[in-house]
Amino acid sequence: MNVIAAAARSLADRAVDAARSLTRNGEGIDEHQAVVERVAYAATEARVIAELAEAPPQVAAAAKIAAGELAVSVRNRLEPIAPVLGLGELRYDDAARAAIAELITPAAVEAIGEATIAAEGRMPWPLDETLTEVRSNVRAFADREVMPHAERIHHHDELVPERFIDEMAKLGYFGLSIPEKYGGHELGNLAMILTTEELSRASLAAAGSLITRPEILAKALLAGGTEAQKQLWLPRLAAGEIMAAISVTEPNVGSDVASVSCRAERTSGGWHITGAKAWCTFAGRADVIALLARTDPDMSKGARGLTLFIVDKPRFDGHELEAKQDGGGTLTGKADRTPGYRGMHSFTLAFDRWFVPDAQLVGGEEGIGRGFALQMAGFAAGRLQTGGRACGVTQAAIEQTARYVAERRQFGRPIGDYGLTRYHLGRMASRLIAARAITYAAARAMDGDERAAAPVAAMAKLFACDVAVEVTQLGQLLHGGWGYAEEYPISRYVADAQVLPIFEGVKPVLALKVIGRSLLGR
Ligand SMILES: Cc1cc2nc3c(=O)[nH]c(=O)nc-3n(C[C@H](O)[C@H](O)[C@H](O)COP(=O)(O)OP(=O)(O)OC[C@H]3O[C@@H](n4cnc5c(N)ncnc54)[C@H](O)[C@@H]3O)c2cc1C
Numbered sequence: 389m390n391v392i393a394a395a396a397r398s399l400a401d402r403a404v405d406a407a408r409s410l411t412r413n414g415e416g417i418d419e420h421q422a423v424v425e426r427v428a429y430a431a432t433e434a435r436v437i438a439e440l441a442e443a444p445p446q447v448a449a450a451a452k453i454a455a456g457e458l459a460v461s462v463r464n465r466l467e468p469i470a471p472v473l474g475l476g477e478l479r480y481d482d483a484a485r486a487a488i489a490e491l492i493t494p495a496a497v498e499a500i501g502e503a504t505i506a507a508e509g510r511m512p513w514p515l516d517e518t519l520t521e522v523r524s525n526v527r528a529f530a531d532r533e534v535m536p537h538a539e540r541i542h543h544h545d546e547l548v549p550e551r552f553i554d555e556m557a558k559l560g561y562f563g564l565s566i567p568e569k570y571g572g573h574e575l576g577n578l579a580m581i582l583t584t585e586e587l588s589r590a591s592l593a594a595a596g597s598l599i600t601r602p603e604i605l606a607k608a609l610l611a612g613g614t615e616a617q618k619q620l621w622l623p624r625l626a627a628g629e630i631m632a633a634i635s636v637t638e639p640n641v642g643s644d645v646a647s648v649s650c651r652a653e654r655t656s657g658g659w660h661i662t663g664a665k666a667w668c669t670f671a672g673r674a675d676v677i678a679l680l681a682r683t684d685p686d687m688s689k690g691a692r693g694l695t696l697f698i699v700d701k702p703r704f705d706g707h708e709l710e711a712k713q714d715g716g717g718t719l720t721g722k723a724d725r726t727p728g729y730r731g732m733h734s735f736t737l738a739f740d741r742w743f744v745p746d747a748q749l750v751g752g753e754e755g756i757g758r759g760f761a762l763q764m765a766g767f768a769a770g771r772l773q774t775g776g777r778a779c780g781v782t783q784a785a786i787e788q789t790a791r792y793v794a795e796r797r798q799f800g801r802p803i804g805d806y807g808l809t810r811y812h813l814g815r816m817a818s819r820l821i822a823a824r825a826i827t828y829a830a831a832r833a834m835d836g837d838e839r840a841a842a843p844v845a846a847m848a849k850l851f852a853c854d855v856a857v858e859v860t861q862l863g864q865l866l867h868g869g870w871g872y873a874e875e876y877p878i879s880r881y882v883a884d885a886q887v888l889p890i891f892e893g894v895k896p897v898l899a900l901k902v903i904g905r906s907l908l909g910r
Contacts, residue, residue, distance in 0.1 A: 395484035400434035456491030501810030509790030557628025571623030588780025593731035728883025775827035
């Protein structure tokens with residue numbers, strides 16, 4: 389596999405170097421968006437192959453298939469842009485081509501599929517003792533408490549049951565990556581990812597996404613909160629005592645975060661928030677909203693005019709909310725209906741002179757104008773976490789599909805006996821191994837220098853979310869018509885997976901503006 393990893397890396401590096409010069413060290417990305425997107429993908433896939441080469445021996449067979457397929461993909465992604473980049477002919481050398489061909493033979497892929505069906509889709513990944521315990525404890529909890537309710541919550545678009553939050557709080561799931569001195573468990577990002585993955589395997593919306601928001605706010609506070617704010621808010625987040633929502637997006641502002649227009653105006657002892665927000669997930673149940681608002685009305689200041697606030701609000705359990713403050717401030721909201729990701733409820737909100745005390749401006753006076761940077765620090769953690777969510781949904785789809793194809797019979801045999809079914813399952817399994825390889829590597833990297841690790845976390849998010857979409861859809865296909873029936877969980881997985889490439893940086897923008905910039909910038 390090392391031959392392939394080196395060959396793919398070399399091809400991707402050549403493309404990155406050429407794109408760097410084409411875009412004048414990233415300054416001209418927008419003049420060459422299609423080129424940069426392909427380069428970002430190729431570099432991401434080359435990075436995944438490198439992580440696969442380090443995968444534990446127990447998953448080596450599936451890892452090799454994933455690496456071989458990705459090496460082909462790296463080349464295919466770059467081929468159409470090779471002339472623009474002046475790369476000449478894009479060929480792997482004979483040794484690499486032979487190695488790739490040997491790894492991805494149909495027989496090798498089918499063998500993985502057959503093993504996956506026999507194991508009912510369970511895909512072990514060896515971990516140390518502590519992490520093994522984390523994973524198995526969370527799985528036991530998720531199987532017992534979450535799974536039996538996941539379908540009902542989805543069908544009726546119910547809110548996440550309070551019991552889940554209470555139990556998860558007791559088990560310490562909200563404080564896994566928060567430092568001990570602030571009330572967390574400091575088990576690190578991989579423990580947090582494994583927890584997220586197992587919860588998402590049971591339900592993306594009813595459990596797997598509950599940790600995301602506290603994680604984003606905690607990382608923003610750690611990056612730029614005052615000491616008093618860290619001491620006040622982090623222990624409460626870690627204990628699950630308060631639930632947070634994150635509010636950046638507005639009806640007319642999505643990817644272009646620097647254009648946020650919801651404003652915060654100074655008043656006696658604090659700030660008045662006025663404006664509209666959109667897609668604020670869990671805003672009903674949340675106790676606080678981490679909200680990005682414009683404190684400098686001069687729009688030409690862009691991102692430098694934005695500040696992050698921790699906004700208190702009362703809890704609501706329905707699809708609508710309406711709150712009034714003594715001083716006259718109002719907050720109203722309505723959840724937008726969605727085909728999946730139900731349970732969390734994502735709201736369009738209207739704030740009118742909603743009061744927030746000075747103490748809840750993140751970073752204090754020094755935090756004024758730093759909201760964009762702090763929010764982005766939070767999003768780096770959110771993206772990593774979403775890599776874990778994607779792995780969980782993918783795992784669930786593989787298990788359901790493996791069981792289904794073993795039982796479903798056509799033409800006198802279980803459909804899992806057919807070579808093509810096994811081939812598909814082999815690919816599904818190998819794609820999950822690849823998604824885990826990059827996500828777990830990103831988690832470990834985030835335990836070190838978070839800023840330096842942010843681009844890898846973005847790659848993990850980009851890649852793992854694509855895998856979730858692809859694998860859930862393949863699983864649905866293998867269920868035939870029943871995959872389209874709401875009573876089969878695979879249809880929920882398909883609907884849930886679709887949202888993953890959209891939030892925390894919609895896929896094309898993530899590739900261009902986060903991964904592309906980090907690769908091509910000086
Ligand atoms: C279920 C759900 C939950 C969400 N939860 C939250 C939440 O809790 N908090 C929150 O703040 N937000 C949340 N979001 C919002 C999410 O983060 C945004 O939808 C996302 O950032 C994209 O913004 P947008 O929808 O406005 O798309 P846009 O920014 O309008 O992008 C749409 C498309 O336009 C193209 N595009 C945009 N800009 C460029 C460019 N510069 N170059 C090339 N192409 C471009 C891309 O193809 C992109 O896919 C949620 C969204 C959903 C669907």
